[in-house]
Amino acid sequence: MANARTTRRFGAPAPDEWVESTRRTVERRLAVSPPWLASLREGGRDRFELLGFPTRRDEEWRYSSVKSIVEGPCREPIEAADAGVDISGYRVPALDGVRLVFVDGLYREDLSDREALAPGITVETMTEAIARGEAALERSLAQAPEGEHPFHSLNTACFADGARIHAAAGARQERPIHILCLGGVGGTGASHVRHQIEVETGASISVVEEYRSEGTTFTNAVTQVHVATGGSLVRVKIAQEDLSAHHISFLAVRQEAESHFHDTFFAVGGGTTRNEIEALLDGEEVECTINGLYHLDGDRQVDNHTLLRHAHPNCRSWEMYRGVLDGRSRGVFTGKIHVYEDAQKTDAKQNSNSLLLSAEAEADTRPRLEIHADDVRCTHGATVGELDESSLFYLRSRGIPPVEARHMLVHAFAGEVLDSIEDDLLREELAGRLAASLSRARAEA
Amino acid sequence: MLEVKGLMAEVEGNAILRGLDLTVNAGEVHAIMGPNGSGKSTLAHVLAGREDYEVTGGSVRFEGRDLLELEADERACEGLFLAFQYPVAVPGISNAYFLRTALNAVRKYRGEAEVDAVDFLALVRERMKLVGMDEKFLHRAVNDGFSGGEKKRNEILQMAVLDPKLCILDETDSGLDIDALRTVADGVNQLRSSERGIVVVTHYQRLLDYIVPDHVHVLSEGRIVRSGGKELAQQLEQEGYAWLETSASGAGGGA
Numbered sequence: 020m021a022n023a024r025t026t027r028r029f030g031a032p033a034p035d036e037w038v039e040s041t042r043r044t045v046e047r048r049l050a051v052s053p054p055w056l057a058s059l060r061e062g063g064r065d066r067f068e069l070l071g072f073p074t075r076r077d078e079e080w081r082y083s084s085v086k087s088i089v090e091g092p093c094r095e096p097i098e099a100a101d102a103g104v105d106i107s108g109y110r111v112p113a114l115d116g117v118r119l120v121f122v123d124g125l126y127r128e129d130l131s132d133r134e135a136l137a138p139g140i141t142v143e144t145m146t147e148a149i150a151r152g153e154a155a156l157e158r159s160l161a162q163a164p165e166g167e168h169p170f171h172s173l174n175t176a177c178f179a180d181g182a183r184i185h186a187a188a189g190a191r192q193e194r195p196i197h198i199l200c201l202g203g204v205g206g207t208g209a210s211h212v213r214h215q216i217e218v219e220t221g222a223s224i225s226v227v228e229e230y231r232s233e234g235t236t237f238t239n240a241v242t243q244v245h246v247a248t249g250g251s252l253v254r255v256k257i258a259q260e261d262l263s264a265h266h267i268s269f270l271a272v273r274q275e276a277e278s279h280f281h282d283t284f285f286a287v288g289g290g291t292t293r294n295e296i297e298a299l300l301d302g303e304e305v306e307c308t309i310n311g312l313y314h315l316d317g318d319r320q321v322d323n324h325t326l327l328r329h330a331h332p333n334c335r336s337w338e339m340y341r342g343v344l345d346g347r348s349r350g351v352f353t354g355k356i357h358v359y360e361d362a363q364k365t366d367a368k369q370n371s372n373s374l375l376l377s378a379e380a381e382a383d384t385r386p387r388l389e390i391h392a393d394d395v396r397c398t399h400g401a402t403v404g405e406l407d408e409s410s411l412f413y414l415r416s417r418g419i420p421p422v423e424a425r426h427m428l429v430h431a432f433a434g435e436v437l438d439s440i441e442d443d444l445l446r447e448e449l450a451g452r453l454a455a456s457l458s459r460a461r462a463e464a
Numbered sequence: 465m466l467e468v469k470g471l472m473a474e475v476e477g478n479a480i481l482r483g484l485d486l487t488v489n490a491g492e493v494h495a496i497m498g499p500n501g502s503g504k505s506t507l508a509h510v511l512a513g514r515e516d517y518e519v520t521g522g523s524v525r526f527e528g529r530d531l532l533e534l535e536a537d538e539r540a541c542e543g544l545f546l547a548f549q550y551p552v553a554v555p556g557i558s559n560a561y562f563l564r565t566a567l568n569a570v571r572k573y574r575g576e577a578e579v580d581a582v583d584f585l586a587l588v589r590e591r592m593k594l595v596g597m598d599e600k601f602l603h604r605a606v607n608d609g610f611s612g613g614e615k616k617r618n619e620i621l622q623m624a625v626l627d628p629k630l631c632i633l634d635e636t637d638s639g640l641d642i643d644a645l646r647t648v649a650d651g652v653n654q655l656r657s658s659e660r661g662i663v664v665v666t667h668y669q670r671l672l673d674y675i676v677p678d679h680v681h682v683l684s685e686g687r688i689v690r691s692g693g694k695e696l697a698q699q700l701e702q703e704g705y706a707w708l709e710t711s712a713s714g715a716g717g718g719a
């Protein structure tokens with residue numbers, strides 16, 4: 020995250036209703052924010068008003084329709100602090116442990132569980148961290164990404180809460196820490212959440228960030244990750260929102276020397292989803308894996324934007340995004356790799372593959388390599404294909420019915436991304452959710 | 465068991481099968497020989513239900529049912545098995561998972577209970593011995609990176625696991641080394657039974673030394689032009705197919 024702020028405006032000015040509702044929300048937040056946070060929020064609000072909303076004429080948003088967010092009913096944050104909600108359906112063995120639950124952006128102690136924490140691991144809410152007045156928090160919350168857009172600004176201005184996970188030097192947590200964000204429980208509207216994950220030297224944790232919703236909602240999530248020297252973080256983000264929901268997320272990562280970060284973006288469901296990731300490999304011998312797997316049908320879309328900044332020598336990054344596209348859906352992958360002049364011996368591998376299950380589905384891949392060092396290995400590959408007819412016939416010739424044969428081939432396609440998740444329970448859980456999503460789509464087709 | 469009458473099929477507008485007759489009874493082994501491009505694999509694929517071949521005439525009955533009415537997977541479940549001349553690699557699906565899914569699909573169709581992982585493993589291990597396959601192939605992706613001969617053995621393994629009524633082996637011998645040929649042939653011979661029909665498509669007498677056929681047919685330009693006993697294969701081995709040109713309208717098919 021750089022702080023060099025541009026004043027480039029987007030295609031459409033923020034509509035009056037948005038300006039007014041954001042001002043109202045910020046007023047409410049100011050009442051409970053310490054002065055430093057209040058000024059950050061006011062800054063966010065002003066930036067939002069200045070930047071306006073992107074349109075399809077804005078290069079980075081050409082494939083993301085935010086029109087339905089801008090013109091839709093999800094402007095106001097939902098503030099139903101004690102909405103009745105049953106989370107038993109979201110509790111699965113793979114994610115049975117430390118759990119932080121946010122309902123419509125607000126923390127719910129009654130639904131959360133922070134018992135099983137390993138020594139050195141702190142899991143708190145953003146509200147708690149703010150109340151403690153930690154100095155580092157002010158700095159980190161003030162950071163804005165290189166390509167700041169109005170949704171970041173809105174997030175800073177309006178976020179109510181979020182998770183703050185800290186792993187002290189050498190600490191280890193075996194099972195994943197589960198951040199569960201439920202939207203649309205208290206009605207139709209927006210939730211802005213802000214999470215931070217801090218992994219100190221040599222510590223190792225895994226975090227699952229999960230988004231579920233009911234009905235038309237707008238989730239605007241910003242997650243900031245810092246992995247210090249020799250630290251390791253495995254993160255899985257599950258976007259499994261209502262089929263009419265809007266989801267915009269931004270993940271900012273900074274990795275120091277010899278650290279490991281392994282990210283999997285997993286999306287089934289959701290109406291429009293934008294998944295944006297910026298990682299700065301800020302030290303030598305860093306390993307960074309950014310994977311994604313999504314299944315879309317109907318007229319849903321997922322727009323992925325990744326930016327890997329190789330700033331130092333001898334770092335390795337792997338990127339593998341796979342989309343399974345049915346109906347009239349659209350999957351987009353824009354992957355930038357920026358290799359700085361100093362970053363010799365960079366090894367960066369990028370792959371984007373799409374499987375089209377219908378003639379009307381569409382996939383777009385835009386790899387962008389910007390390389391300023393001469394001794395590097397950077398590769399990118401992209402494929403768009405349909406299910407292989409001879410494989411399908413082969414499976415059927417052994418008695419496997421067509422629906423099941425297709426499922427098997429889709430799973431084979433998705434397999435490489437799922438297989439890179441080491442946790443057996445979690446991998447099986449996601450495979451099951453993919454299967455359920457495929458079955459649902461087929462049943463509705 | 466299998467009764468093919470006047471079968472005509474084309475692919476992309478080209479007539480390949482032009483009135484083919486063939487009858488296979490339970491307990492019999494038939495060999496089909498014939499020049500390259502004569503339509504042997506086409507016949508095998510049409511019987512297995514491949515959709516890119518269009519059947520334009522004739523009929524096929526299998527165990528009293530109209531085979532052409534059935535989907536490829538239904539035909540397999542009814543007990544028809546094709547060992548492919550060119551087995552397909554399916555990256556990302558392990559052999560074990562594939563075989564178990566297939567076995568359970570067939571069992572489900574027949575109203576039998578599914579086999580669990582433990583019983584399946586016991587069964588597949590035993591059948592792997594039959595075809596001389598190492599267990600490590602269970603965990604590899606289906607035919608992915610398999611050598612030519614390994615793919616062929618894998619076909620026979622699938623056949624041995626699925627226990628079909630009618631087996632069609634399309635050039636299973638090509639690509640096998642001498643020892644492998646023997647093992648595979650032994651495997652096939654063990655599957656010979658009075659309830660099963662077997663059709664082997666081959667170019668070479670050698671396989672037929674091991675799997676001795678009851679009937680041998682010559683397929684040429686989409687028709688069975690000659691049928692006989694096992695001595696016909698020996699004759700072909702010596703004389704080749706040059707005689708076809710002079711007797712193109714020679715003896716019709718049927719066993």
Ligand SMILES: Nc1ncnc2c1ncn2[C@@H]1O[C@H](COP(=O)(O)OP(=O)(O)OP(=O)(O)O)[C@@H](O)[C@H]1O
Binds near residue numbers: 504505549
């Ligand atoms: N898609 C296709 N389009 C046009 N012609 C085809 C197609 N597929 C097969 N053929 C033709 O059909 C004919 C029969 O092919 P087939 O594979 O059945 O021969 P075969 O008897 O099995 O030969 P071989 O002994 O070489 O295996 C060949 O001339 C082949 O070129």
Ligand SMILES: [Mg+2]
Binds near residue numbers: 504506549634635
């Ligand atoms: Mg052939």
